[in-house]
Amino acid sequence: MLDSLLNLSLAALLVGLLYAPITLGLAISFRLLNYPDLTCEGSAIIGATVCFMLIQAGAPSWISLLGAALAASIAGAFTAVAHSQLGVPKVLSGIVTTALLYSITLRLLGGKSNRMTTRSTVFDILNRGNSGRMDLVVVAGVVATLLGVLFFLYRSSLGRTLRVLGDTRWFCVSIGRSPTMYLILGLAISNAVIGLGGAMIVHFKRAVDVNMVFGLLISGLAGLVIGETIYSARSVWVHSAMCVVGSCLYNAAVGFFYFDWNPTLTKLMLPSDVRFLTGLLLIIPSVIILRFKNRYRLFGSDW
């Protein structure tokens, strides 16, 4: 079981880091911009699909990742335009984009729901032995690069303006910045990060599946909130780091009932009971932590 616990931690770390870009992207839209952007599943799958097509076309890995981010940022910008120019309500704007993107994705994949890459992905190139440890290093490298880029974004005047827009919209107007333009830019950035996450999943799985983003929004938000619950960050970069930690912890909770740590329990429970137990596992620590600690509110958002 000690073995299993170690395996669980390694698995949670790997999958948590793999899905961390989703949480980081959601942090930008839900926290920085204070915008309930539900484009997540759509931008992740369009990023994944574009990445897959670029890999199949023989493009280098970094181009496929950038292409995915670009395609997803267009999706995010579309959500913002739908809200600010066409007047679609905030929550609906993301849902609409996701719906549109589903059909586009299937078109791009030639009507097939599941396709396998025949060319080598970044994991095949950097991890020739195909060892689990090296996978972890590759994913960690990508997430560290992403965190670095976000660090510079948050320091820049663009990042600060986005925070101003999320906190008090009218102040954004008074400092002479257009809220509409910055909303479009902000959602484009947030969805580019999410699209990058989708692309990473394709590189890791060597396949794209239209169903693979199902439930991504929920797990991403879970990672975000868990990270904030266990440690109330007082700066944006610590907040980003906690998003990554939260994503890993969420995956540890999901995997907790998958390893055979108790044979009697394994025998008693139906395979489908895992999610119920995961839910319980997530409730208890949050209740304990929130009871004994005052949460510091870094952002004005209340999602």
Add this chain to the structure above:
Amino acid sequence: MNRRLLHNLFFAAVGVILIALVYDAVTRRQASTRILIFQDKPQEWADALKLGFEAGLRDSPEGHNVTLITKSAAADPQAATTLAQIIGKEHYALVYALGTQASQEVFRVVKDKPVIFGAVTDPVAAGFYEASLNSPKGEITGTQDIWPYSAQFDLMLRLVPQLKQLGILYNSSEINSQVSVGLIEKECSKRGISLLPRTVTEPSQISLAVAGLLQSGIQAFFIPADNTAQGNAQVIIAACLRAKIPVFTGISGIVENGALGTVGTNYVELGRVNARQAIEILKGMPASKVPVASAASGDLYLNRSTAEKLGIQLPEELLKRATNVYR
């Protein structure tokens, strides 16, 4: 935090670690009899596969002392990835994955244990084989949920004994149809039936193609695993019924809509085939040497009102054996 709490926590931790060490040693020793079933979401056909697999193992002496452990990702794709990572590191004699997605998820991670896949339509396209089913990329084998063509041809010859020319129609741009048509060709040449294939590229050409086939004197028509032909089954069935030519296919839904009959895939049976492969592997055969198989028999579906229109008498024995007789 007070001292007493720390004290208790310390003893609890020591206890957990001790139990852990014992448990790990036990599972490592039992690994040779533990089989993991990996399911990515609850689905009817997957449950049927599992049922057949369990029954198949219980029926054989080698499968008696096997412990079956089922793990399900409960329809969460992200949890499936985590689960596959954990499975890759635990001790099992072999891993049985239900369906294409679950199998892909497991095969990428599990390198030191044999993998059996259940109900994968095209294992080559799924990435388990290099170019053909003879060159596996690892210790893997399993079952395909392709139609039981042999049983379907038996049914056709039973109901249309004078069958000499069989007409089929498919879309030349669909890759999966070519697999299906290839298997039909093989069955035809085995039984001395000449196959008259017609290819179309869009639905509007179907009526013309069917009319052409009926002109050339076919005794029966078969709708293969082709999306264009299946999507326009009504057009084909109507034209053939007018000419009193029976239509056969592989899907019960098309039989319900007027095709004469079919033998469809039975997933419990497919699970039993998987169990036989598992036993071969438990006996010590490498998984890459166990051939990929598909179910030999299936569920029988017939349509009584179509039979009456065609003037074909459905044998009593078939009606009794049928899973469903549509009216």
